[in-house]
Amino acid sequence: MVRYWLAGVLVLLAACSDRTSSTTIVFAVATAPSMLDPRLASDAASERVNALLYDRLVELDEHGNPQPKMANWEAVTDRRFRLHLQADRASFWDGRVPDADDVVATYLGILNPRLASPHAGGLSHIDAMRALDAETIEVELSHADPLFPARLTIGILPAATARQPHALTDPMGSGTFAFVQRRADDSLIVRRRSDGQEIAFEAVADPTMRTLKLLRGEANLLQNDLPPELLDYLAGRPDVALQARPGTTFAYLGFNLTDPVLAQREVRAAIAHAIDRAAIVRYLFAGRAEPGESVLRPEHWAGADGLQARIYDPERARRLLHEVGYEADRPLTLSYKTSTDPLRLRIAHVLQQQLAQVGITLQIASYDWGTFFGDIKAGRFQMYSLAWVGVNSPDILRYAFHSVSQPPAGANRGRYRSVVVDRLIETAETLSATQAAVLLREVQRQVHEDVVYVPLWYESNVAVSRGVAGYVPGYDGNYLALENVRRSDAR
Amino acid sequence: MTRLMGGVLDTLVVLFGVSLLVFLLLAVVPGDPVDVVLGESAQLADRQAMRQALGLDQPLPVRGLQFFHDLVRGDLGMSLIQRKPVTMLIADRLPATLLLAVSAFAVVVAIALPAGLIAARHHDRWPDRAVQAVALLGLSIPNFWLGPLLVLLFSIGLGWLPVSGNQGPASLVLPALTLGLSMAAVSTRMLRASLLEIMSQPYLRTARCKGLGEGAVMWRHALPNAMAPLVTVLGLQLGALLAGAVITEVVFAWPGIGTLLIDAIRQRDYPVVQGVVLVIAVGYVLSNRLADLVVARIDPRISTP
Numbered sequence: 001m002v003r004y005w006l007a008g009v010l011v012l013l014a015a016c017s018d019r020t021s022s023t024t025i026v027f028a029v030a031t032a033p034s035m036l037d038p039r040l041a042s043d044a045a046s047e048r049v050n051a052l053l054y055d056r057l058v059e060l061d062e063h064g065n066p067q068p069k070m071a072n073w074e075a076v077t078d079r080r081f082r083l084h085l086q087a088d089r090a091s092f093w094d095g096r097v098p099d100a101d102d103v104v105a106t107y108l109g110i111l112n113p114r115l116a117s118p119h120a121g122g123l124s125h126i127d128a129m130r131a132l133d134a135e136t137i138e139v140e141l142s143h144a145d146p147l148f149p150a151r152l153t154i155g156i157l158p159a160a161t162a163r164q165p166h167a168l169t170d171p172m173g174s175g176t177f178a179f180v181q182r183r184a185d186d187s188l189i190v191r192r193r194s195d196g197q198e199i200a201f202e203a204v205a206d207p208t209m210r211t212l213k214l215l216r217g218e219a220n221l222l223q224n225d226l227p228p229e230l231l232d233y234l235a236g237r238p239d240v241a242l243q244a245r246p247g248t249t250f251a252y253l254g255f256n257l258t259d260p261v262l263a264q265r266e267v268r269a270a271i272a273h274a275i276d277r278a279a280i281v282r283y284l285f286a287g288r289a290e291p292g293e294s295v296l297r298p299e300h301w302a303g304a305d306g307l308q309a310r311i312y313d314p315e316r317a318r319r320l321l322h323e324v325g326y327e328a329d330r331p332l333t334l335s336y337k338t339s340t341d342p343l344r345l346r347i348a349h350v351l352q353q354q355l356a357q358v359g360i361t362l363q364i365a366s367y368d369w370g371t372f373f374g375d376i377k378a379g380r381f382q383m384y385s386l387a388w389v390g391v392n393s394p395d396i397l398r399y400a401f402h403s404v405s406q407p408p409a410g411a412n413r414g415r416y417r418s419v420v421v422d423r424l425i426e427t428a429e430t431l432s433a434t435q436a437a438v439l440l441r442e443v444q445r446q447v448h449e450d451v452v453y454v455p456l457w458y459e460s461n462v463a464v465s466r467g468v469a470g471y472v473p474g475y476d477g478n479y480l481a482l483e484n485v486r487r488s489d490a491r
Numbered sequence: 492m493t494r495l496m497g498g499v500l501d502t503l504v505v506l507f508g509v510s511l512l513v514f515l516l517l518a519v520v521p522g523d524p525v526d527v528v529l530g531e532s533a534q535l536a537d538r539q540a541m542r543q544a545l546g547l548d549q550p551l552p553v554r555g556l557q558f559f560h561d562l563v564r565g566d567l568g569m570s571l572i573q574r575k576p577v578t579m580l581i582a583d584r585l586p587a588t589l590l591l592a593v594s595a596f597a598v599v600v601a602i603a604l605p606a607g608l609i610a611a612r613h614h615d616r617w618p619d620r621a622v623q624a625v626a627l628l629g630l631s632i633p634n635f636w637l638g639p640l641l642v643l644l645f646s647i648g649l650g651w652l653p654v655s656g657n658q659g660p661a662s663l664v665l666p667a668l669t670l671g672l673s674m675a676a677v678s679t680r681m682l683r684a685s686l687l688e689i690m691s692q693p694y695l696r697t698a699r700c701k702g703l704g705e706g707a708v709m710w711r712h713a714l715p716n717a718m719a720p721l722v723t724v725l726g727l728q729l730g731a732l733l734a735g736a737v738i739t740e741v742v743f744a745w746p747g748i749g750t751l752l753i754d755a756i757r758q759r760d761y762p763v764v765q766g767v768v769l770v771i772a773v774g775y776v777l778s779n780r781l782a783d784l785v786v787a788r789i790d791p792r793i794s795t796p
Contacts, residue, residue, distance in 0.1 A: 034572050034758065043572075043758070116541055118529050124537075167574035184583050185657055185746025186754075204655055204744040205753065208639050213654045216646055370520070370759050377526075408526070409535065 024189065024198040025468055025485060028210045028219035032186040032203035036179065037168045038155030039110045042118040044389055048479045049201060052190060054155020054173035055090055057083060057103065062475045064300045064392040065433075066150040070098065070174075071137075073152075078144035078430075083137040083152070093178040093193070098156050100131035105159035114165035122151055122395070146432050150393060176483050192483065199482055214240070214466050221485070222464040223473055227343060228286040231462060240466050244288045247461040248476045250295050251387040253351070253454035258415045259382050261332065268451035270320035271383075272310040274358040279312075280350055281457055284343070289457040294444045295388050295396050297458060302394040302437045304444035310454075317358040326359065333361040337384040339372045344385065351385075377407040379415060386413075387459065390476040394436070397443050398425045401452065416452045502780050509772040514558050517765050518551055527571045527759045567769070568762035570755075577766035581748060585770070587657065588747030591670065591740070592732040594663055598671025599678055599728060603721075606675070607682025612709060614687060622679060629676030638669045638742040655744040666743040670736060674728045681724045685717035692716075719790045726782020730775030 033049040035041040041050050057071040071083045083103070091097045107129055110117040128140040141148060155175070161168050171179040177190040180198060187202040202219065204210040207226050211234065213219040226234075235242045253271070255262045262268060281289045293307035326332040334355075338348045345366055352362040362383075367375065376384050388396065399405055403422050405412040421443050428439035448455070461473035471485040525541050542548050546557060561568065567577035610622040632640075642665060645652045653662050689695065690713055698708050733748075740749030748767050755763035 031754070031757075034754070035574070037574075040574060113537065113540055116528050116537075116544070120537060121529070183746075184587070185744070186750075187656075187746075202656060202744070203750075205741050205750070206635075206639075206744075209642065209655050209742060209744065212639070212642055212647055213656075216650070216654050218654050218656070218658075369757060374523070408523070408538065 023487070024200045025221065025487060026200045026202055026213075026219045027221040027223075027479075027482070028202050028204045028213050029223070030203070030205055030207070030210070030225040033188060033201060034186075035167065036171045036182070036188075038157065038173075039106065039115060039117050039119065039162070040167055044477065047390075048477065049188065049190070050155050050173075051175070051478055051480060052177040052482060053171055053175040053179055054157070055098070055175050056155055057152040058149050059153060060150060060392050062299065064150070064296070064302065064394070066152075070156060071103070071152075073149045075146070076138075078146065079141045081139045081141075081148055082132075083139065085135045085137075090174045090176070090193075092158060092172055092174045094172065096158070098158070098174050099134040100137045101134075101159045102156055102162065103137050104129050104131050105162035106154065106157050109157070109162040109165070110154065112165050119154060144430050146430070146436070147394070194483075197486070199485075211464075214464060217467065220466055220468045220487075221471060223479075224462055224477060226462065226464070228284060228288070231288065231464070232286055234464050240464060241469075242462065242464050243472055244460040244462045245473050245475065246290060246297075247459050247473075248297060248391055249387050249389045249459040249461075250292055250297075250391065251289075251385065251456040251459060252295070253456060254376070254381075254384045254386060255414050255451075255453060256379060256382050257417075257452070258379065261334070262382060264324050265451055266320045266324045267326075267332070268454070269310065270317040270358065271355065271360065272451055272454045273313045273320065274317040274355050274360065275351060275454060275456075276312040276354055277456060280347060284346055284350065285457070285459070288460040288462055290460070291456070292458040293448060293455045295391055295400065295455075296394065296440075296444065300392070300394075301433060302397075302440040304441040304448075307445060307448050310451075314358050321359060328359060331359050331361060333363065335363045335365055335382045337365050337367065337372055337375060337381045339369050340366050347385065376413050379407070379413075384413075385456070392476060394428075394440050397440060398429070401425070401443065401447055414452055416447075416450070418446065418450065421446050498780065498783070502776060505776050506773060509776065510559065510562060510769060511555075513765055513768050513772065514555055517761050518554070520761075524571055524759070524761050527761075562769075567766035570760055570763050572755075572758050572760045572763075577762050580751060580763060581766055581770055584746060584748045584751045587745060588733060588736055588740070588749060590663065591666055591736050591745055591747055592729065594667035595670035595674070595732050595736075596725075596729055598667050599675045599725070602671070602675035603678035603682055606679040607686060607721075608709060608714070610679065610683040611686035611690065611713075612705065614690075619683075622683070626676040626679045629672050632673065634669050634673065634738045635742055637672065638665065638739060641665050641669060655742075657746055662743075662745075666739050666745050669742070670732060670739045674732070678721060678724055678728065682717060682721050685720045686713055689713050689716050715789070719786050722785050722789060723782055726779050726785070729778035729782070733771050733774040733778075 029045060031045045033046040034043060035046045036050060036053065038050045038054045041047050055070050057069060058066045059069045061067050068086065070089045071085050073084070074082050076082050085100060089098060107123065107126065109115060110119050110123060111126060125142045125145060126139060127142045130138055132138055155173055157168065158172055161172060176193055177199070178193055180189040180191050182188055187200055189198055189200045191198050204213060207230060210219065210222055211226065211230050214222055231242065234240050255268055257263055277291045281287065281291060291309065293309055294304050296303040298305040321332060336348060336351065338344045348364045348366070352364060355362045375381055376386070399410050400412055401416055401421055402410065402412060402425050403417045404410070406415055407413060424439045424443045428436040431439070461475070461477050463471055463473040465471055467488055468485050469488045470481070472481045474480050524545055524547065525538050529537055529541055546554055565578060569575070570577055570580055573580065606622050606626070610619045613619045642654050645665060646654045652664050656662060695708055695712055698712050736747060737749035737752055739745065740747045741753050744750065748770060752764065752767040755767065
C-alpha cells in the first residue's frame, strides 16, 4: 500500500515539477500573462509581455506621440492612410520577414466578429485594408480620424495564424524576445533574440512571498504591486536596487452626478478641498506618487498643463458645505465604495478621517473586485475610487466624459453630461493633433472646473532588482527595458 | 449491492445539487461576461453578438439545460480569458493540487496518529497538555500567516527550502506542512477524545487483566475502535484539503486549481470559476463517500453503503 502511495506521489511530482535554469533572470509578477495572442490580450500583464514578443507598426512615446516602429505612414486624405513597412524591420523567429499581407491579416483578423477581439471596438472605423505591394498597406476609414496611426500598436502575427478566428496556440512574432515555453504553472519563459538570455515570468500573487523570493535569490526582478512598507524595507537593503519612476497610473475619486447630493458642485468642491493629497502621498505611498490634476499627464501631447489644484483647505470646505445647507446639526453622510485591496482600503480610511474633519461622514463599503466594478458600472454608488492604468491615448476623454459614453457604452461612470465637453471632443476628433490638443486641453479644463471627479495622484512605477543590472521600469509600467537587463555576475 | 447502488444514486443526486447551485450562483453573481471578453469600449452590436454567442440572450432555464447537457458530455465550456477549454485548464492544474492534497494528508496522518495516541495514553499529564496546547495553536494560526512564517524560518533563515513555486520535491514541503498542520490539530483532538472514550470500556480492562502491555492494549484494541470517527473526519478533511488548498496555493504560488480559481475570480472568467468550484465540490463529495465506505468496513455495525 505504502509502495503504491509513494509511486503515486512520485508520478505526480514528475508531472508537476518545473525547474528554472540558474542563468535565467526571474521576473516575479503579481499576475501571469494570460493571453499571448496580441489580437485578444487586454490585461496589462499580457500586453506588457506581448510588447516583447511581437513587433508593432507604431509605438507611442512617453508623450503619447506615435512613432514609427515597423512602419511609417502618410495621410493620403483625412480618411485614407498609407503605411510603408521599414526596410530594417525584424524578422519573425522562423527567419521570415513580415510583409504587408501579415499586417493586413492581423488587423482584419481583429475585426473578424468570430474572434471577438477586445480591440475591435477601437478599430471599427476601418472600412477596408489592403496590401498594395509587399511593403505598402492602404487603410480606408469610415470617418476622418487624424489620430489613426496611434491606434496601430497591436503586435503583428504571421498571416496564416492571424486569419484563424481563434486564439493562437503557438506564439510567433518578430519582437525582441522569442517565446520558449509556457509551463503548467502558467509561468512563461522568453529568450532575448540578441544574446539568448532567458527571462522567466513567474506569477506570485502574494506580495510578501514575492519579496521573500527576491531576498532568497529565487527572483531577480519585481515591479509594482508592493505595499509601501515592503518597499521601504527593500529600499534599506544594500543588496537590493530600488528605482521609482513617475508613472501614468492616475487615481481619482469618482462621484455619481445623478445623486441629488453630489449633483451639487459645491459639495464636490468641498470634498476636493477636504482631502489632503500630499499627506496621503507622503504617508501611504512613501512619496512614490505625485499629485495630478488630469487623466493625461501634463507632458502628454494633449495634456493640460497649468490646471489649478484644489488645495487642502478644510475651512473652505466647511464654508462650501455651509452654502448648500450642511452644518453640524445637519451633517452630510455619503457612501464610498472600494475594492478589498489593502492599500485601497487604507486610503479609504484616511479619506474617511479627513472628510470627518469638515463634517462629512463617509461610510465605507468594500467589495470583491467584480461586485465593486459591477456596481460602479451600474451606477449603484455615491462615491468611489479607481485608477486609470497605462493611459496614453486622448481617446480616454471621450471614453470617460462624453455623454454617450455612459456604461455599458463607455466609462463615463459618473454619468456626467456637458454639451460643451461633448462638442469639444467631437470637434477635436476631426482635427490634426496640434489643433486637437488645444480643444482636448479645454475638455480637461472644463472637467476640472466642473469637479466631475477629484483628481488624486499619478502612481510611480517601482522596480526592485537583485543580482541584475540595466533594468528601469517603463513610464507606463512596460517591460521594454528587459532588452537591456543582464545578470550582474555576467561577464 | 443494492446498498452500493443506493450510495451511487445518493452521490449523483448530491452532485446534481452542487452543479445546480454552482450554475445558479454564477448566473446571479454581479458582472457581465461580455465585458470580460470585449472590454468596455466594445460596440453595442458586437456586445449583442457576443451575448448571443455565449448564449446569454437565452432565459435562465434554457441556459441551465444547456449547462447540464454540456456537463454530462464533460464539456465545462471555454475560458473567456485564455480561450481554452476549461477541462483542459483544470486537467493541467489538477495533478499539482492532488499532489499537494495527498502530501498534506500524509502530514495530517503522520502527526495526528502519534500525537493523539500520546495525548490519550498520558491523559491529563504534561504530554497530553503539551499536545493539546500545540493542537490549539495549530488550529488558531491561519494558513496565510503560517505559510510566510514557515518560509521565514526554513527558506530565509535556514535556507533549506525554496520560498514558493514548483521547482521540484523540496518546493512541496512548506505548502504541505502549511496545509496539513491545522488539519492535523483537528484530527489529533478527535483521536484523543475518541481514544479516551474507548479506554474506559470494559473490554480494555479485560485486555489489561489478561496481561497485555499498555502499548499492545492501545495499538491492538483501542486504536482500531477509535478509528471510525477519525476516518470520518479525515474524509471530510481530504475534501477540505482540495478547497483549503486555494489559500495555500496562492500564498506559495503553487500551480494547482486553487491559483487557477483565484485568477479566474479576479478576471471574472466565469466558466473557469464554475468548473473549478464543481471539481472541488465533486472532490468533497467523493472523499466523503470514500470515508463512509472505509468506516463501514472498519465497523460493520455502521450500515452506511
